[in-house]
Each structure stands twice: as structure tokens, then as C-alpha cells.
Amino acid sequence: MNEIILKITGLTKHYGRITAINQLDLEVHKGSVFGLLGPNGSGKSTTLGILLGVTQKDSGEYEWFSQKPEASQRKKIGAILESPTFYPYLSGIQNLRVVCKIKDVHDSRIEEVLKQVGLFERGNSPFKTYSLGMKQRLAIASALLSDPEVLILDEPTNGLDPQGIAEIRELILTIADSGKTIILASHLLDEVQKVCSHFAVLKNGKKIFSGSVAESLSGNDGVEISSGDLARLEQLAQDFSGVKQIRKNNLSRLEVQFENHVDIINFHEYLIENGIVLNHLAYINKSLEKQFLELLSA
Known part of the structure; x- marks a missing residue:
């Protein structure tokens, strides 16, 4: 796990007088499940938004796969930044076909990703009939369609009941076992402790700790x-x-x-x-x- 997938140096973002991210330095290695941990407003989502190119940074640099960010890298990264949004009257399969067209990915991957997230039997059911946990799993399936090397999840268990939380956590571990690198933002300590191999703690946009979960609990x-x-x-x-x-x-x-x-x-x-x-x-x-x-x- 020596290869660096993501390197962040001095990343900074201001919203007026508010400093959302303050000189952030971070490294994520291949095969890790890396947790960005911090209370609401600590800069987690802003950081992920910048890394995905949907938010503009003010200063600093970041590299994916030892290269400056570019459009060709986007297929290597799957992401869910907000609550799952799909067409309610279309089935899971039909919604994923729409995503395939948007991402310019062949729809032959749909069956595989539905099996991977445990939704194959409900693939023909309308999205509106899905539970919150199933909706989140379909969102993860959509992020996996391009078979990315990295999966980014922002508060993946937010709003779920205990069973849904357990299912998503198990799914994250299964995806990690397949060799993918996972970066997730969470304010839930239990979530980071149970699924992450490494984590960093953010406070007011500044990194105050980074290390291995195993070493921290030893x-x-x-x-x-x-x-x-x-x-x-x-x-x-x-x-x-x-x-x-x-x-x-x-x-x-x-x-x-x-x-x-x-x-x-x-x-x-x-x-x-x-x-x-x-x-x-x-x-x-x-x-x-x-x-x-x-x-x-x-």
C-alpha cells in the first residue's frame, strides 16, 4: 500500500471571511479506506468538492495518481457527494442506463454492479419503492459503473436506520476488499472506526490529526x-x-x-x-x- 493515489498540498478555500479549508496537507495510499472525520462545518464536503472539480480552490495543489487533475482521470473516480437522486418512476436498471449515457459507459456493467451492491433482485422495481438504504446502495452502484479505482463517499450512512447503516458499512468493506481505494467523509466516529484503515481529523478546515486506525486503537x-x-x-x-x-x-x-x-x-x-x-x-x-x-x- 505504498503507491500514493491522492496527494494534497496546502489546499485552501475561503467563503468570504470564512476559511473552509486551511492549508490542508494529506496523502491517501492505494487500497486504503481513508476517513475524513470532523464535525459539521469542518471542511470535509468542501474538500471532496474541490477534489472532484465541482468547487474551485483558492490556493494549494492536489494530484490524483501522481498527475495534475484532468478530465481523463474522472473515469478512475466514482463519487457520491449528496443524497441519492434518481427518477422515482423508473426502475433501478432504467436509472442506471441513464447514468451510463451520462458517463459514456456501456450498460453491460449494470447487472454486475447491481449484484455487487445486493440490488439485483430489485433491479426492475421503481426507485420510489426503495428504502433509504436501497437508494444509497443504488447510488453506490451508479458510482461503480465506470469501474473506478477510487470511490468517494460523503456521509454514506446519513439518515439510515441501524440496519441500513450496517448494510452500507458491509458493502464498503466488500468494495474495499476488491482492491479499490475508498475515501469517505463522516462525522460518525463509529463509522470510521469500523470501516476505515486510515483517517484524518479536520477542525475548522484545518487538519489536526492523521494516522492509522489500528495504531490509534492499539x-x-x-x-x-x-x-x-x-x-x-x-x-x-x-x-x-x-x-x-x-x-x-x-x-x-x-x-x-x-x-x-x-x-x-x-x-x-x-x-x-x-x-x-x-x-x-x-x-x-x-x-x-x-x-x-x-x-x-x-
Whole structure:
């Protein structure tokens, strides 16, 4: 996964006094599922709009496939930027035939993409009879018609019920397994954590973090402990060198965070030596949610 599919350097976009994107630098590698994560108004959709040539940048550069943007690259990129819009009284197949004409793609791909998104059995049904999840899957099918190398999705599960969200997430992973590179924008931490291999966090148009999801979730974020004498346990924890933070959760247990150099085994031995026997000890797994909130509040 060394080949760079997309490289962004110093990308900036202003809307009057508002800076939508502020000196954005980013790299997306081939085969990755890359998430642009951030709250509403952080610049995610504006970034995707510029990358697809529908929004004009003010400054900075970006390259697709190590080349400056040009019309010939568009067939290599499939995208859904807004809510799916199709002719309501036409069937899924008929709507995709319209898309084929617009994209100048042969309609022989229609059956294949409908099977890929799980809509083959409903291909002849009118679009107006589709659920929201099915409509989103048809939109993804339309983006796949040109067999693109890159698929761009803007808030792909927005407005869907839990079942629809699960279906779209599974579909994204299936498409990624076929070798395509996927770039998706989302404000949902759970979505990025479950489907992305890499992600960047945007705040007020500026990148404040970029990295691997696996590395961000590796290790643990301290321990959850309790004993028969919680007050004594809390006092001992406060006195232990290397404890960074202690808080009592809604289960009346202590959540203890340590500095990086602390060996938790030594902490446990210290408690035993001071007469405390734990009746509960569990690692607290790292989460993107906590890191995300810490980044936004920094």
C-alpha cells in the first residue's frame, strides 16, 4: 500500500471571511479506506468538492495518481457527494442506463454492479419503492459503473436506520476488499472506526490529526478497578507515581490512566503490598471517540 493515489498540498478555500479549508496537507495510499472525520462545518464536503472539480480552490495543489487533475482521470473516480437522486418512476436498471449515457459507459456493467451492491433482485422495481438504504446502495452502484479505482463517499450512512447503516458499512468493506481505494467523509466516529484503515481529523478546515486506525486503537487506555475499600484504593492510586488521572465511573469503579512508562503489574503489586485486594481489574480499550473529543477540545 505504498503507491500514493491522492496527494494534497496546502489546499485552501475561503467563503468570504470564512476559511473552509486551511492549508490542508494529506496523502491517501492505494487500497486504503481513508476517513475524513470532523464535525459539521469542518471542511470535509468542501474538500471532496474541490477534489472532484465541482468547487474551485483558492490556493494549494492536489494530484490524483501522481498527475495534475484532468478530465481523463474522472473515469478512475466514482463519487457520491449528496443524497441519492434518481427518477422515482423508473426502475433501478432504467436509472442506471441513464447514468451510463451520462458517463459514456456501456450498460453491460449494470447487472454486475447491481449484484455487487445486493440490488439485483430489485433491479426492475421503481426507485420510489426503495428504502433509504436501497437508494444509497443504488447510488453506490451508479458510482461503480465506470469501474473506478477510487470511490468517494460523503456521509454514506446519513439518515439510515441501524440496519441500513450496517448494510452500507458491509458493502464498503466488500468494495474495499476488491482492491479499490475508498475515501469517505463522516462525522460518525463509529463509522470510521469500523470501516476505515486510515483517517484524518479536520477542525475548522484545518487538519489536526492523521494516522492509522489500528495504531490509534492499539494498546489500552488504563484500567478499571474496584475493591471493598474504594476510598483507600483511590488514595493509594493517587499516591502512586505515574498515575495521570483518576475518575469514578457510574459503576462505582475507578478508572485509572497512567503515564506511558508505567507497568500496570507494578501498580497491582503496590496495591497488594498496601493491603488492597482488587475484586475487579479490567483494561480500558482505547476508542476513537475519546481521542476525537480530546483533539477537538485542544
